[in-house]
Amino acid sequence: MERKIFQVTGMSCAGCAISVETILKSQPGVLDAGVNFTSSTVWVNFESNITSPENLRNAVRSIGYDLVIESNNRDIDAEKKQHITTLRKRFIYSLLFSTPLMVVQMFFKHWSYTPILALILSTPVIFWFGRQFHINAYKQLKHFKANMDSLISISSTVAYLYSIAAILLKDNLHNRGITPHLYFESAAMIITFVLLGKWLEERAKGKTASAIKKIMGLQPQMVWVKQNESVEEVPLSEVRKGMNVMVKPGERIPVDGTVTEGHSWVDESTITGEPIPAEKSISQNVWAGTINLNGLLYVRAEQIGSESVLGKIIETVTNAQNSKAPVQKLADRVAGIFVPIIIAISIITFIAWLVIAPGFAFSHGVIAAISVLAIACPCALGLATPTAIMVGIGKAAQKNILIRDAESLEQACKIDTIIFDKTGTLTEGRPTVESINWFHHEDKYPSILGIIEQHSNHPLAKSIVEFIGASSRMFTIESFSEETGKGVKAIVDGKIYRVGSLEYLNLSGVIDVIPNQTSISGTLIGFAEENRLLAIITITDKIKDTAPSAIAKLRNIGIESIILSGDSSKGVEKIASEVGIERFEKGMLPADKSDYVKNLKAQGKMVAMVGDGINDTEALTIADVSIAMGKGSDIAIDASQVTILKTDLNAIPELIAISRQTVRTIKQNLFWASIYNLISIPIAAGVLYPFTGLLLDPMIAALAMAFSSVSVVTNSLILRAKRIG
Structure with a gap:
């Protein structure tokens, strides 16, 4: 399987993103695909022996969009900046024509040359500066589809053609006692305001990716x-x-x-x-x-x-920003059918005016139908989630917190219980041997102990090797096995040696071992030859300076902290007391930790697991949110949804805070996008006309639509400046 990320050009709304995603998923050899409208990117998992990037590009081109597959030879950032510049120029030029057009139609509407002058001023705005909307709408129509550009194209063109018809049929209408209205300025201002909105939207969308750009820099x-x-x-x-x-x-x-x-x-x-x-x-x-x-x-x-x-950090952040949160799936489904529904509502609005409205039913029906098309905004709905996700994940990355996907970011806000491993998580992870108490001592035993521990992956093994130091005596290990969470067994010169917890040695038949023996100063490790206890090693590990403050912050935001440790010593209780954790379990094997997590989840708890070792991998995979400390083992990091690239445990409450802020922003965005459309579309259709006698002007409708999507992106950008905690 191969995974690639491509830039997509030609998308104008969330419906476009759905179309691109659907066509890619339907291609032979494509396993999965996802489009991020905010960043204009698509990720594709595909079998390279079945399809190729060129085939994918042809599929996307067939529905009116394009994939950039030769990105190594193109400056994508420069192209995006050029696109923003082009939008700005088109807006300014269209404004230069639209402003005098409005003045003419507002203050000189009875002047005999006004209709012709309005036609001359509006034509370049609609068909030159706004040509891309019509081109994209035509491409969609060829494939029996419709998107945001379709709404803009239809609304501006209908207003323009209606005005031309009013000029040509002026005498006929006057003879029937009807005063024709011209809407050239509405048609032109629809294009002008949408260009303004698109320019501001693209500028804001570019800022949502500022975090990843800083990392790439x-x-x-x-x-x-x-x-x-x-x-x-x-x-x-x-x-x-x-x-x-x-x-x-x-x-x-x-x-x-x-x-x-x-x-x-x-x-x-x-x-x-x-x-x-x-x-x-x-x-x-x-x-x-x-x-x-x-x-x-x-x-x-x-x-x-x-x-x-x-490079891997950049890839992780990029993939996470391009992933979709569960809440976005519903928004995508709505956005996918939004435009056809709006076109249907527009037609129904026109028919309703013809059937039930008195007086100027035809002209009012046309204007109401145009306003419905102009005011509807699928973009706000499509931008609500991904813009906030991009900002949230980028903000976390700047804090050295790597979040694997959008779902993990969303889940983190629900966490009410966090489980910590002890060694390397709450402690520095640099255990040191305090003492070795020998019960039977020969010169060869330290060397054998050191050689055995050199083969172990346990975090404590390295400290024993460093304490013993180099040995001039060489021994050959004939066999070696490790029982995860318990200890190791090796055969040296025909004899069985074991290094591990006292309980492990006791169960293995080693005599003179008190299995529940503990030390308040640290962890006790036993070293045995056959069934004879040779030594007890006391190992200590310093608590991280940031542990007490991090636990206090978690407590203050309503999150309970628990320690699950494989250590069976009193040191676990001592560390729990020093960092401020009330619940702890010691002597936990990897299976015990995973069972503990399962039990908490069965009680309805949302559980996060923080670990850094191989012993934690099973529990990490079961937890609702798995968090690995960056200096931990590669296995723990690979199994986790969140990786913290620093030893500061305050990153954990920071993660929760960023998640809560991001989800709150998503909810605000979705609420605004939904309420905007639910309220504005009926108003545009004319539901207030019986009470006020007023119809919404299409150009005001276009202005509202333009700023609805800009407001969503701006609200997401505010997330960047919010303080954590």
Whole structure:
């Protein structure tokens, strides 16, 4: 399976996005697809041996849109800016014609040359500056479809043609006692106001992606490469694995790699969230997007572009922003049938005026029908969710919080219970051996213990290896097995050795073990040969400075925190007390943790799980929202819906706050978009006419429509400036 993201051109409303998505999903070899109207992008999962990007493009072109598949050779940002500039120019030019047109029709309507002058001034506005609306509407009509452009094209053209008919049939109408009205200014102002709205909307939509643009800006585009004792500057796209890259002081490192020469301090806050610079010298790893502060470094390129950690962050954020929240599915269904329904309402409105209205039924019916077409706004409905999602996910990314998809962002606002693993999550994850109490000691035992622990993936194993240090004695491990959450067993020189919890050793038949023995200062690990206990190791781990404040913030917003730890020591109780958590469970195996999560969910709780180790993977996959700390194991990060790229636990209440703000904004947007259409369409149809004697002018209807979508995008942008907490 291959996954690609393409730019889509020609979309003007959410209905367009539905059409593109539907046609792509119907193609042979396409497994799934999703369109983001806000960013004008589509992601497609497809079988490359069945179809190709060119085939996908042809399918999209067949319904009047286009896919940009050669994006490497095009500056998409520049094209978007050019599109915004074009909209601005068309609006200004149309305004230059529409303004005198309004003046003429308002103040000189009895002048004999007014009809001809109005025709001359309105024609370029409708058919030149607004030509794209008619072109797109025609493309849709060819495929028996309709979109936002169809509404604009029909409403402006009908008003224009009605006015021409009024001029041509003026004498005939006068003979019947009917005074014909001209609506050239309404037709022109529909185009003018819609162009204004589109210009403002596109500008605002561009700002919703500002966060991802800032992250992408961390990647240098030009790189100094050392070859044959000379250094030359080349584009990043020409850098290959194994090349030696030079990074000057103050420059951003362009690739993930290993330092081959030099010594410096590197600001890694963009990747790790740590504010303190890290010292770098030969053989140490560096990451793209981080800043070389003072010394000259030479780095062997190992991961470049999209393969780098920064590239994966960009990909994660982009995919998340292009994903759809569950609440958007209903909005998409409504948007997909919105335009045909509006056209039907417009026709019904016209017929209703002919049937039930006295007097100027025909002219009033035409104007009411035009106003219905002009005022209806599927764009506001289509933009309500994705604009807020893009801003929310981007805001989280700037806080070093990576959210995998829109559904996870939406789910996070409902969380009422958060489960924390202890080691590496609430603690620094840098356990140190406080002491080793030997009951039977021979020179070989420390070396055997160290060699066994070198093969273990458990977070505590590394601390034991570091404490014992290098040994001159070499032993061969004949077999090795690990029981997750319990301990390890190895055969060395024909004897069975075990390292693990005291309960594990006791169940394995090791004598002299008190399984419930605990230490208030840390975790107890046993080391045994056959059935004989050799030593007990006491390991401590410092609590993260941010843990107490993070737990307090969660408590203040109504979220309960629970510790589930595989540690069976009194240290769990001590840590729970210090960070302010009342509920905790110790001695939990991975299966126990997952069962605990299941039980909470069965009680109706919305559960988030925060972990960083292999032991947490099963519980992470079961939780409603899974959160991995960025320094955790790759397995934990892959299993999680949210990854926090820093050690600061305050990121968790920040995540909840961003989620709540985003969902609140989505609800506001959907409420406004729904209420706007529910109220404005009947008013445009003339329901207030019997009470007020007034009909809504089509140009006022167009102005209202233009600003309805702009208001939705603007409300989403306000989310960027909102304080967290």
